[in-house]
Amino acid sequence: MTTQGRGLHAHVLENLGPAIAAGEYPPGSVLRTDELAQRFEVSRTVIREAVRVLESMHLVESRRRVGVTVRPTEQWNVYDPQVIRWRLAGTDRPHQLRSLTVLRSAVEPVAAGLAARYATAEQCAALTEQALGMVASSRGQQLEAYLVHDVAFHRIVLQASGNEMFARLGDVVAEVLSGRTHHQVMFEDPDPAAVTLHVQVAEAVREGNAIRAEELTREIAVGALKELDVLAP
Amino acid sequence: MTTQGRGLHAHVLENLGPAIAAGEYPPGSVLRTDELAQRFEVSRTVIREAVRVLESMHLVESRRRVGVTVRPTEQWNVYDPQVIRWRLAGTDRPHQLRSLTVLRSAVEPVAAGLAARYATAEQCAALTEQALGMVASSRGQQLEAYLVHDVAFHRIVLQASGNEMFARLGDVVAEVLSGRTHHQVMFEDPDPAAVTLHVQVAEAVREGNAIRAEELTREIAVGALKELDVLAP
DNA sequence: TGTGACTTAAAAGTCATACGTATTGGCTAC
C-alpha cells in the first residue's frame, strides 16, 4: 500500500471515495457492507464508519434491506475538499477544473475587493512578497516554485477578504492551480501578463483601491478561463 | 426527543453537531467516547460513527490517548449544508448570514449571466413563473408564500447556470433566505424594488441578455447586503 | 539541576459475534 492513512477506515475511504467519485460505481449501484468487509479484509465496524463518512458527503445512502447505494452526482457535496480531490484524481478532471475555475472567477474578484479594504499591513506585505516570488520564478522552468507562490498569493487574498466562506476556498484554489500545473502539462513558462497582473493586484490591495483590485483580479480570472478554452473544448 | 432521525447515530449527531457549532464546546475541548456513550445511552459503536462524521466535517479530530478534540473554527467545512444549518441555528446567526450573503453577492450575478446564455426554455418559463409568484405574494403578509417563490427563483438561476458548483449553492441560498424570513422578523412586506428586479432578471435571462442579467442580479445582491446593514451593525 | 531513556496507563482503534429491526419482494387468497 502506498498510504495507509491513519487507521483502517481511512484506508477504506481512500479506496472507495475515489472509486465512487470516478464513476466506477455509477449512481444506483449497490454495495453491501459484508462484501466490502471481505474485500478490504477488515471488520464490518470499520466499513460502517467509512460508509458513514461517505454518507455525510452525500456520495452514498445506506438503507436497510437494500444496501449502500451510490447517489446521483447532483447530490454530492462537491464543496467538500476531499470530494474535490477525489474527483480531480478521476476521469472528469477537465470538466471539474472548468467548474472550479468558473467558481473562482466569480469569487476571487469580490474577495480581492474586500481584501483591499480589510487587509492588514502584514497581509499586504505577504501579498507583495508572494507576487515578487512569482515574478522571480516566472522564467526558466521553475514551475514548482511558481506554483507555491501562486497558491500562497491567492490564499492570502481570500484570507484577507475577512469573509470566512471565501477564506475556506483557499484549499479549492490550491487544488485547481496544482491540477493545472501538474496534470495539464504546462510546458511553457507562465503567461507574463498574468504575472504582471498579480503584482498589480498586490499594489491595489496595498493602496486600498478596491475597485482596481477587483477589476485586475477579474482579468486574471478571464485569463484562467481562456487558458482552459485553449486546452479543452 | 423531538426527532430521532433515522438511526441512533443520527440522533447523536443532531445533538453534538449543533452544540459544537454553537461554540458550546470551544476549540480545544476534549470529548471522550465512553463518556459520550454514557451520556447518550448508546453503545460506543454508535458514538464512533457519529464522531467519524464530525471528523469528516473537520469539526473535530480524534487522536489516540487524548480523545476527540474540537478543531478551531477556521478549519471547519463551512460549505457543508449540515454545518451551515447547525451554525445558523446557533448563536452567531447574524455573522453567519452576512458571510453567506457576501458569498451570494459574488456568485449569483455570475450565475445569472451564465443562465442567460444556457437556460433552457423550460427553465426560462419556470423562472418567469416564480417571478410572477413573487409579485403576487409580495403584498398582504404572505411572507411564507413569497419565500417559497424567492427560493425557487434563485435555485433555478443557479441550476440554469450549468455550473454544478453554482447549482449546489441552492441549498445555501435557501437557508439564507429562510433564515432572513424566519429569524430576522420581517414584519413588513418585501421591498417592491427587489420584486421588480427579480421580474427583470427573468426577462433578461429569457432574452439571453447576459450582461443585463448579471447587472440586475448584482443589484439584488446589493439590496440584500444593505438590508443586513440595517438590521445588524 | 537538567536531560535523557524507560515505563506506565489512558483512550481510541479493531475485531468477532450475537441479536434487533425495518424493508422488500414474493406468495397466497380472495
Added chain:
DNA sequence: GTAGCCAATACGTATGACTTTTAAGTCACA
C-alpha cells in the same frame, strides 16, 4: 388483478475482549 400476509435479507446496535498509539510521569545518570 389486487390486497394483505410472511419470510428472507442487509443494515443497525450492543457487548466484551484485545491491540495500538502516545502523553505523561519516573528514574537514573551526568
